[in-house]
Amino acid sequence: MVALTFPDGARRDYPENITGLDIAKSISPSLAKRTIAMALDGKLADLSDPIDHDAKIEFLSRDDPRALELIRHDAAHVLAEAVQTLWPGTQVTIGPVIENGFYYDFFRNQPFTAEDLPVIEGKMREIIARDKPFTKEVWSRDEAKRVFADMGESFKVELVDAIPEDQQIKIYKQGDWFDLCRGPHMTSTGKVGSAFKLMKVAGAYWRGDSKREMLSRIYGTAFARQEELDAHLKQIEEAEKRDHRKLGREMDLFHFQEEAPGSVFWHPKGWTLFQTLENYIRRRQIQAGYAEVNAPQLIDSSLWVASGHMATFRDVMFLVEPKEDDERTYVVKPMNCPGHIQIFKNGLKSYRDLPFKIAEFGKVHRFEPSGALHGLLRVRAFTQDDAHIFITEQQIADEVLKVNDLILSIYADFGFDDVRIKFSDRPEKRIGDDAVWGQAEAALMAALKASGRPWTLNKGEGAFYGPKLEYVLRDAIGRDWQCGTVQVDLNMPGRLGAFYIDEHSNKVTPVMLHRAMFGSLERFTGIMIEHYAGHLPLWLSPLQAMVATITSDADDYARQAIAAAQRAGLRVEGDLRNEKINYKVREHSLAKVPVLLVVGKKEAAERSVSIRRLGSERQESMSLDAALGALGREAVPPDVRRMQQAA
RNA sequence: GCUGCCGUAGCUCAGUGGUAGAGCACUCCCUUGGUAAGGGAGAGGUCGUCAGUUCAAUCCUGACCGGCAGCACCA
Numbered sequence: 069m070v071a072l073t074f075p076d077g078a079r080r081d082y083p084e085n086i087t088g089l090d091i092a093k094s095i096s097p098s099l100a101k102r103t104i105a106m107a108l109d110g111k112l113a114d115l116s117d118p119i120d121h122d123a124k125i126e127f128l129s130r131d132d133p134r135a136l137e138l139i140r141h142d143a144a145h146v147l148a149e150a151v152q153t154l155w156p157g158t159q160v161t162i163g164p165v166i167e168n169g170f171y172y173d174f175f176r177n178q179p180f181t182a183e184d185l186p187v188i189e190g191k192m193r194e195i196i197a198r199d200k201p202f203t204k205e206v207w208s209r210d211e212a213k214r215v216f217a218d219m220g221e222s223f224k225v226e227l228v229d230a231i232p233e234d235q236q237i238k239i240y241k242q243g244d245w246f247d248l249c250r251g252p253h254m255t256s257t258g259k260v261g262s263a264f265k266l267m268k269v270a271g272a273y274w275r276g277d278s279k280r281e282m283l284s285r286i287y288g289t290a291f292a293r294q295e296e297l298d299a300h301l302k303q304i305e306e307a308e309k310r311d312h313r314k315l316g317r318e319m320d321l322f323h324f325q326e327e328a329p330g331s332v333f334w335h336p337k338g339w340t341l342f343q344t345l346e347n348y349i350r351r352r353q354i355q356a357g358y359a360e361v362n363a364p365q366l367i368d369s370s371l372w373v374a375s376g377h378m379a380t381f382r383d384v385m386f387l388v389e390p391k392e393d394d395e396r397t398y399v400v401k402p403m404n405c406p407g408h409i410q411i412f413k414n415g416l417k418s419y420r421d422l423p424f425k426i427a428e429f430g431k432v433h434r435f436e437p438s439g440a441l442h443g444l445l446r447v448r449a450f451t452q453d454d455a456h457i458f459i460t461e462q463q464i465a466d467e468v469l470k471v472n473d474l475i476l477s478i479y480a481d482f483g484f485d486d487v488r489i490k491f492s493d494r495p496e497k498r499i500g501d502d503a504v505w506g507q508a509e510a511a512l513m514a515a516l517k518a519s520g521r522p523w524t525l526n527k528g529e530g531a532f533y534g535p536k537l538e539y540v541l542r543d544a545i546g547r548d549w550q551c552g553t554v555q556v557d558l559n560m561p562g563r564l565g566a567f568y569i570d571e572h573s574n575k576v577t578p579v580m581l582h583r584a585m586f587g588s589l590e591r592f593t594g595i596m597i598e599h600y601a602g603h604l605p606l607w608l609s610p611l612q613a614m615v616a617t618i619t620s621d622a623d624d625y626a627r628q629a630i631a632a633a634q635r636a637g638l639r640v641e642g643d644l645r646n647e648k649i650n651y652k653v654r655e656h657s658l659a660k661v662p663v664l665l666v667v668g669k670k671e672a673a674e675r676s677v678s679i680r681r682l683g684s685e686r687q688e689s690m691s692l693d694a695a696l697g698a699l700g701r702e703a704v705p706p707d708v709r710r711m712q713q714a715a
Numbered sequence: 716g717c718u719g720c721c722g723u724a725g726c727u728c729a730g731u732g733g734u735a736g737a738g739c740a741c742u743c744c745c746u747u748g749g750u751a752a753g754g755g756a757g758a759g760g761u762c763g764u765c766a767g768u769u770c771a772a773u774c775c776u777g778a779c780c781g782g783c784a785g786c787a788c789c790a
Contacts, residue, residue, distance in 0.1 A: 171785095179718065179719055180719085181719075181720080182719090182720075268784065268785075269718095269719065269720090269784090269785085270718075270719070270784060270785030270786070271717065271718025271719060271784095271785065271786060272717095272718080272785065272786045272787090273717075273718095273786055273787060276786080276787075277787080278716075278717065278786080278787040278788080279787095282717060282718050282786080283718090283786090284718075284719085285718095285785070285786080287784095287785080317726075318726095324781095324782090325781090326763080326780065326781045326782090327781095329780090329781070329782090376790095377790075380790070381790060384788090384789085384790090402790075403790060405790090434789080434790085436788080436789070437716050437717095437787080437788055437789085438716070438781090439716060439717075439785090439786080439787080439788085440716090440787085440788060440789070441782090442783095446789075495790095531790050532790060533790075555790090582790090616750090617747095618747080618748070618749055618750085619747045619748070619749090620747060621747075646746080646747075646748095647748090647752095647753090648746095648747090648748050648749090648750095648752085648753065649748070649749055649750055650748085650749090650750065650751060650752070650753090651748095651751080651752060651753085652750085652751095653750045653751055654750090654751035654752055655751085655752085656751095657750095657751060658751080664750080666749075666750065668748095668749060669749095670749085678749080678750075680750060685750075685751090687749090687750065
């Protein structure tokens with residue numbers, strides 16, 4: 069007998085190996101009908117599974133949040149059947165559930181096109197309408213391999229081989245079609261319902277390995293109810309609307325062109341935004357005790373050989389062709405650290421000089437793969453808010469904590485409170501002894517634990533010279549961005565011959581921390597544009613106010629108002645064109661100007677302005693002086709405001 | 716880099732084997748209008764680049780460049 073505990077607390081005995089379905093039927097036929105799977109001690113299982121141990125049992129209906137994963141997984145199986153029905157000979161591989169849906173990877177000579185998607189969807193609906201039950205069989209390893217090999221499913225054979233010896237080979241059938249799968253599944257294909265949609269086709273490598281076959285992937289999504297699917301599609305639309313590449317054009321911030329792939333042409337407004345962010349960081353880090361420096365853009369390759377970069381990253385570094393009268397090969401810097409180490413090395417350093425903190429808005433160039441480029445978010449030329457902190461081993465934890473606090477405080481100024489920390493340890497490709505790595509990882513971990521912040525492990529994702537913490541922030545529509553980082557480096561200072569003199573007059577190699585807060589200014593600018601959907605807070609907005617006239621009678625007054633706004637420290641422009649106010653309001657709203665100061669005859673006579681804020685149709689009339697005073701105060705950056713309040 | 720799709724005016728896009736069109740934007744004229752497009756006229760393109768096929772290529776073919784999506788990569 070097995071004793072099962074129900075959600076209401078009731079506990080009943082059943083014969084061993086009774087199935088969930090039998091129990092549901094015994095309770096009520098309607099329960100059996102609407103149940104699509106069960107959970108045993110919280111773990112999802114097939115309703116047809118025999119139960120052989122005492123457990124807490126729950127029956128899941130389609131509406132249970134936990135059922136979503138099953139709906140999507142079943143949809144992936146239905147997708148695979150549809151594809152193999154439509155195009156026999158197509159090989160199936162894997163079809164997992166992902167964050168917003170599912171995909172299935174196929175192998176065939178002719179890739180899918182977007183036009184195929186509605187056809188496949190139609191076939192899927194047929195399969196769902198047939199409502200065949202999902203049934204599970206356990207096969208022997210040899211049998212599974214033989215069957216799949218006979219079917220020409222070589223990828224499935226490889227998958228069978230990859231299943232650990234202690235695990236069963238499970239086959240799920242839906243009518244005549246079947247697939248190797250760990251399950252669980254719902255009771256029948258009909259339970260997938262109709263709230264699904266195939267989203268796109270794409271290529272993907274078999275087993276995620278770029279040396280292996282390229283497969284054809286079909287992405288889809290599915291929900292329990294149509295309203296949820298509609299909401300999801302709507303959200304994708306919203307995300308597209310805030311695409312920084314689109315907003316960058318509409319707001320006249322920057323552009324790209326063929327001659328400089330992956331490099332930004334910043335327009336005046338975009339560069340103002342960029343510099344506003346840069347100046348913010350500049351103030352924050354000067355206050356935190358960093359000194360700003362600037363190192364050469366081109367440095368002889370010998371330094372990059374010594375640092376270890378040449379060996380690890382040569383193929384993504386830009387090299388300058390040697391001149392006839394100068395045989396040297398220069399490297400366009402891909403990182404700032406070797407330059408900063410030279411600054412540390414110049415002049416003998418004492419332990420009294422530590423911590424030695426130098427920062428640079430360092431423009432670096434990396435030959436990123438063409439397929440990786442993505443607007444401002446992945447470029448080949450970018451500016452890091454980079455800094456290096458030279459310290460003793462004893463100072464590691466303390467300084468890492470200081471960086472941690474600085475990064476979190478900076479993110480808070482942009483409204484990012486949901487920050488996750490990832491700890492990345494030694495990668496396969498690395499320099500330095502394992503003992504040194506062990507030391508660096510332990511020191512960084514100690515600091516991380518002392519911060520009291522939750523974190524996750526990012527195994528093998530450290531830099532080639534040391535372990536790192538990565539800071540991931542979550543934006544307004546729930547997307548994660550990795551920005552800040554702090555890295556412990558016990559390798560590079562030694563390789564490049566950096567040392568300080570300790571209190572016993574011994575030469576000692578310093579520990580170096582690498583840190584960045586925004587990471588890349590270009591990228592962070594892009595993230596800001598998308599996070600705020602172009603509606604930047606006043607202090608970040610490159611054009612803070614537009615003075616727009618209603619009639620030319622107000623032109624003189626408008627010019628006075630513009631001058632006064634400039635004196636109040638605002639970034640302001642005037643629109644005195646011979647256009648209707650409706651037209652001007654529309655145009656500047658589309659350009660995401662945060663404040664519209666409308667002036668006509670009435671305002672000119674009273675020395676007032678009619679204020680209209682972006683995103684609102686409300687108008688507020690007030691005196692010019694009062695308006696500029698309020699806007700001037702609002703435009704103060706958050707860190708400056710704190711200092712003013714403290715003073 | 717890989718797979719697929721795409722490249723026509725500043726932007727969004729239509730179109731054709733016989734060297735091109737719309738809307739918006741732009742310029743000029745009329746209009747001085749009170750909070751998301753007033754009216755009229757005009758100007759603007761070697762149809763991504765280079766080859767090939769053809770009497771003839773923006774259109775067909777190939778290579779290359781660039782973009783988009785996904786994958787791989789991201790010190």
